[in-house]
Amino acid sequence: MSFLDVHAHFAEEGYDIPAEWQKIGAAGVARVILAGDTLAHSRMHRDLSAQYEGMYFTAGVHPSEAAAFDEGTLAGIEELLSSPKCVAVGEVGLDYHWDVPDKRVQQAVFSRQLELAHKYRLPVQIHSRDCFADMFAMLRERRELLSDGFLMHCYSHGAANLDAFAALGGYFSFGGVACFKMPETSGRACAPAPRSASSRRRTAPISPPCAGRRTRPRTFPSSSPASHSCGERRRRRSRRRSCKTQKHSLQSWDKIMDTYVYRIGKNLYVNLTNRCSNRCTFCVRNGKDTFEGYHLWLKDGEPSARQVEEALGSCDCDEVVFCGFGEPTYRLATMLEVCDYVHLLGKKTRLNTNGHGSIINERDIAPELVGKLDGINISLNASNAKLYEKLCRPLYPDMAFDSMLFFAQACRENGLNCWFSVVDCIGEPEVEACRAVAERVGIPLRVRPMIG
Numbered sequence: 001m002s003f004l005d006v007h008a009h010f011a012e013e014g015y016d017i018p019a020e021w022q023k024i025g026a027a028g029v030a031r032v033i034l035a036g037d038t039l040a041h042s043r044m045h046r047d048l049s050a051q052y053e054g055m056y057f058t059a060g061v062h063p064s065e066a067a068a069f070d071e072g073t074l075a076g077i078e079e080l081l082s083s084p085k086c087v088a089v090g091e092v093g094l095d096y097h098w099d100v101p102d103k104r105v106q107q108a109v110f111s112r113q114l115e116l117a118h119k120y121r122l123p124v125q126i127h128s129r130d131c132f133a134d135m136f137a138m139l140r141e142r143r144e145l146l147s148d149g150f151l152m153h154c155y156s157h158g159a160a161n162l163d164a165f166a167a168l169g170g171y172f173s174f175g176g177v178a179c180f181k182m183p184e185t186s187g188r189a190c191a192p193a194p195r196s197a198s199s200r201r202r203t204a205p206i207s208p209p210c211a212g213r214r215t216r217p218r219t220f221p222s223s224s225p226a227s228h229s230c231g232e233r234r235r236r237r238s239r240r241r242s243c244k245t246q247k248h249s250l251q252s253w254d255k256i257m258d259t260y261v262y263r264i265g266k267n268l269y270v271n272l273t274n275r276c277s278n279r280c281t282f283c284v285r286n287g288k289d290t291f292e293g294y295h296l297w298l299k300d301g302e303p304s305a306r307q308v309e310e311a312l313g314s315c316d317c318d319e320v321v322f323c324g325f326g327e328p329t330y331r332l333a334t335m336l337e338v339c340d341y342v343h344l345l346g347k348k349t350r351l352n353t354n355g356h357g358s359i360i361n362e363r364d365i366a367p368e369l370v371g372k373l374d375g376i377n378i379s380l381n382a383s384n385a386k387l388y389e390k391l392c393r394p395l396y397p398d399m400a401f402d403s404m405l406f407f408a409q410a411c412r413e414n415g416l417n418c419w420f421s422v423v424d425c426i427g428e429p430e431v432e433a434c435r436a437v438a439e440r441v442g443i444p445l446r447v448r449p450m451i452g
Ligand code: SF4
Pocket: 276, 277, 278, 279, 280, 282, 283, 284, 285, 324, 325, 326, 327, 354, 392
């Protein structure tokens, strides 16, 4: 068996490359891909790979280096992508483990590099740490840029979230922690990963399990599934754990596929979409794949009205609420169809919305809601546009706050039963400021406790 090491950093370590390369080949590693983390290292890797058959490289800027990224960096990376031995854009992505660089900067840099990958028809090596919700949202929304594939490098988001990336066509690599005795993240996720979509790797020179020693591509075969150095007892334990994890994962998958409707108290909630025009800092979906035990990330696409109606069944509830892990008005037609079904069964309907339905649908949607929705809860969140932008991080920052107010006003003018809501944790002065906004628009304000 020969091995491919998909992710090694040679640039910064001062390897004796000729000697090392011989040992790598002797150890059965036929190919090594050197991963770029800065423009300078990507260039060094290009120059190195030009000298060795079987050595390739990726070009990209790591999220930790995003602050220094500028147009010159972009042009430099772009130039490298045309090199014959450049096989991917990477490693790029998001890393929220530390407070810097700013998340929005990281997202912008990641986005630019995804565009490059698409332009040059290259796959992407993705670094993703403590950022599941944003990473998943970005990959979903920019899916067209991933047509040449992507590898979740050093995957660490756990087994439950693995399906989310697999559904987008992702591949996975697992670091040395897969060999730890009690793997809490990668190891657990490793077991249920589709064989065709998984790889195990160490990041030379820094990754465990060779803690305190340099990890090299030539030591990679000894930690591979075929002959890894963990003892037989550990392998047996690992296999038992793998079976359990596999089962757990499949159960999770079923739930994820099926959670179009969920129950909280006496109400049924409908989860129509994961698209949203905001990235609220306080959103319950941030960093989570579940809410109240329900998997609300839609791994199998958005449901049709018929699928929702089937899930609602006889509507054994007080009220059907359109809510979920996304903004329901992205699915306006489907929502209105389901409203008719709910009304046929004599139950009430409510929409929980961020109020962007009219900009999302590019028309004033309020008249279409008449007779369909018995209540509309519009999240006000803040008393002014500046604060709103900071808290909600809208996709349309210039118009998000005002368009939400216009929507509320239009609902009122169309005789719809609507109200603003804010959470109580924003503090009394801000609540009062929000109350004044609600009075100006002419609809009530409800103050509710924070959830999540
Ligand atoms: S508008 Fe709602 S679903 Fe969208 S990010 Fe904000 S809280 Fe989450």
